[in-house]
Amino acid sequence: MPAYIMALDQGTSSSRCILFTPDGRIASSAAREFPSLYPREGWVEQDPMTIWSSQLSVASEAVSRIGAQWSEIAGIGITNQRETVLVWERSTGRPIHNAIVWQCRRTADMCERLKKQGCEKTIKEKTGLLLDPYFSATKLRYILDTVDGAQERAERGELCFGTVDSWLMWQLSGGKIHATDYSNASRTMLFDIRRCDWDPELLSLFRIPRAILPALCPSSGLFGYTDPAVLGARLPIGGVAGDQQAALFGQCCFAPGQIKNTYGTGGFLLMNTGDAPCITYNGLISTVAWGIGGKICYALEGSVFVAGAAIQWLRDGLRLIESAADSEYMAAKVPDSGGLFVVPAFTGLGAPYWDTDARGMIIGITRATNKYHLIRATLESLAYQTADVIELMERSVQTKIDGLRVDGGAAQNQLLLQFQSDLLGVPLYRPACIETTALGAAYLCGLAVGLYSSEDELRTSRQEDDCFRPAQDAAWRDAHLHGWRRAVRRALGFAAPDPEP
Numbered sequence: 001m002p003a004y005i006m007a008l009d010q011g012t013s014s015s016r017c018i019l020f021t022p023d024g025r026i027a028s029s030a031a032r033e034f035p036s037l038y039p040r041e042g043w044v045e046q047d048p049m050t051i052w053s054s055q056l057s058v059a060s061e062a063v064s065r066i067g068a069q070w071s072e073i074a075g076i077g078i079t080n081q082r083e084t085v086l087v088w089e090r091s092t093g094r095p096i097h098n099a100i101v102w103q104c105r106r107t108a109d110m111c112e113r114l115k116k117q118g119c120e121k122t123i124k125e126k127t128g129l130l131l132d133p134y135f136s137a138t139k140l141r142y143i144l145d146t147v148d149g150a151q152e153r154a155e156r157g158e159l160c161f162g163t164v165d166s167w168l169m170w171q172l173s174g175g176k177i178h179a180t181d182y183s184n185a186s187r188t189m190l191f192d193i194r195r196c197d198w199d200p201e202l203l204s205l206f207r208i209p210r211a212i213l214p215a216l217c218p219s220s221g222l223f224g225y226t227d228p229a230v231l232g233a234r235l236p237i238g239g240v241a242g243d244q245q246a247a248l249f250g251q252c253c254f255a256p257g258q259i260k261n262t263y264g265t266g267g268f269l270l271m272n273t274g275d276a277p278c279i280t281y282n283g284l285i286s287t288v289a290w291g292i293g294g295k296i297c298y299a300l301e302g303s304v305f306v307a308g309a310a311i312q313w314l315r316d317g318l319r320l321i322e323s324a325a326d327s328e329y330m331a332a333k334v335p336d337s338g339g340l341f342v343v344p345a346f347t348g349l350g351a352p353y354w355d356t357d358a359r360g361m362i363i364g365i366t367r368a369t370n371k372y373h374l375i376r377a378t379l380e381s382l383a384y385q386t387a388d389v390i391e392l393m394e395r396s397v398q399t400k401i402d403g404l405r406v407d408g409g410a411a412q413n414q415l416l417l418q419f420q421s422d423l424l425g426v427p428l429y430r431p432a433c434i435e436t437t438a439l440g441a442a443y444l445c446g447l448a449v450g451l452y453s454s455e456d457e458l459r460t461s462r463q464e465d466d467c468f469r470p471a472q473d474a475a476w477r478d479a480h481l482h483g484w485r486r487a488v489r490r491a492l493g494f495a496a497p498d499p500e501p
Contacts, residue, residue, distance in 0.1 A: 004068060005022070005442040005449075006019055006062070006063075007435075008055055008079070010078070010079070010165075010168060011437075012103070012265040012266075013312070014034065014054075015032050015054035015057075019073070022446065024439060024442075027068075028063070030065065032058050034054045036103075040106070042105040042108075044103040045100055045101060045104065046084070070233035075236040075445045075446075077440075077442045077443075077445035079240070079242065080163065080165045082102060084100065084101045084139075085163065086162055086163070086167045087150070087161050089159060090158055090160050096147050102134060104133065104139065107139060108133050108356045110133075110138045111133055122202075124279065126201070133356065136163065140161055140206070141207065144208075154212040157209075160214070163184045172231065173224050173230075174230060177237070178215060179214045181291065182217075182219060183240075183291070185214075185216055190208060193287070198213055218293070219245070219291050220239050220444040220445070221292075223240060225237065236449055237445075238445035239441050241441060243268075244270055245287070246438075247260060247268075247408075249290055250433075250436030250437060252459045253270070254455045257272065257401075259272075259393070260406065262437065263308060266304055266305050266309065266350075267304030267307035267382060268302075269386065271300045272297065273298045273299055275297065276298060280300070282396060284302050285351075292447065302351035305346070305350045308408070309346070310344040310381060312324070318374075327375055330372055330376075331379050331415055333372040338369055339483070342378045343487050343491040346360050358488075358491050358494060359494040362374065364483075364487070386420060387424055387481060388485075403428070405429045412434060417430065417468045420468070421470045422476070422477065425470045425472075427468065430464065430466045431463065
């Protein structure tokens with residue numbers, strides 16, 4: 001039996017590779033951070049070749065660290081930052097523009113024009129998404145409008161569009177695979193989530209030639225093989241899913257109503273809604289969770305734009321901490337935030353507000369405020385934003401959650417998780433393997449290559465590391481949430497122009 005499944009986890013701020021044993025244990029891992037580019041306020045880009053080179057290097061490093069052989073790898077699962085847009089030449093693989101990252105707000109005006117044209121309802125009903133710069137379609141439209149000759153070349157089939165998963169598969173296969181899975185496709189605003197196909201009406205609306213689009217595949221299945229000249233072996237690529245859907249799968253949230261939150265660069269709550277999409281008009285989105293064996297599973301999602309990125313801001317922007325792990329130590333130096341609130345709306349606010357004009361705010365400063373209060377309030381902002389989304393989800397499905405499964409880098413922060421449990425009034429469950437995004441990709445691949453027989457087999461192998469239970473009462477929760485929401489109201493619309501006198 002092959003010894004490992006390789007999971008490639010290409011995130012917003014780093015590329016990671018983890019080798020899992022078939023029983024879900026981590027045998028080896030490697031990670032490398034890489035920079036984003038900020039050409040203007042609210043614009044976020046990345047170098048496509050840096051994305052690829054960082055991912056390739058950590059794959060080689062993870063294998064060499066334990067002296068493994070490529071022949072010992074059963075297959076590769078890929079999970080990736082979603083909505084980020086890349087366009088490259090079909091003949092050479094050369095990108096024609098930097099990747100436009102999901103956080104980028106440059107197409108906000110385009111979205112507003114489309115809203116005025118009455119396109120919002122059609123997009124929502126077909127895709128489950130909001131008409132927002134967050135998603136891929138307007139980013140792709142921007143590249144085709146901006147790069148000389150790009151539209152004409154796209155129509156001739158000379159260019160390839162893809163999200164990051166497509167870009168990695170193209171590179172890994174030496175240009176033989178141009179594909180994506182249903183979960184990533186459902187984030188483009190070009191995909192009908194019920195028919196599971198590119199939608200002709202949306203392609204026409206955004207003037208996107210079908211020739212530029214990747215082939216559509218289930219999340220678990222054979223996408224193709226790696227080029228031996230790239231990785232050193234011909235390995236099957238057997239599982240692909242957007243990072244948050246992969247985390248939902250890695251958390252074994254296979255039953256409707258089960259919910260997880262990933263504290264990554266952003267914060268992403270997904271609730272399994274079973275075999276039918278739950279279309280809402282309250283700031284949440286419906287998305288494809290995964291496709292396996294001819295069946296589609298859907299999820300309800302609420303997105304927090306800035307979660308772990310707020311901790312990075314403390315480290316890199318304000319230089320108040322030397323590492324993300326320091327945030328817990330520093331925050332614990334004070335018993336609470338001292339009435340301070342940080343609203344980390346660096347690029348607007350996601351669910352439930354969806355305000356592109358919201359901006360970051362620090363409020364409640366007194367003479368007694370010190371840097372430890374600021375660090376703690378920033379950390380607590382992750383929990384407040386999560387609570388806002390969960391409350392909205394509960395109203396949408398008309399039921400209260402009885403627990404939350406958590407993962408992501410910040411889920412290692414004990415102080416954050418206890419505060420989150422106190423704020424929600426329910427237990428938080430942290431798995432033994434915190435790398436659930438990569439684990440989900442490995443599980444999807446393992447199902448495809450025959451290492452696992454079913455989701456039930458995966459569920460029985462899941463192990464928890466810790467459970468955080470609420471230690472505060474309802475009055476405490478209400479008071480804290482009231483203060484947070486007062487702060488948010490002051491941050492909304494801050495970047496919008498003043499009304500005419």
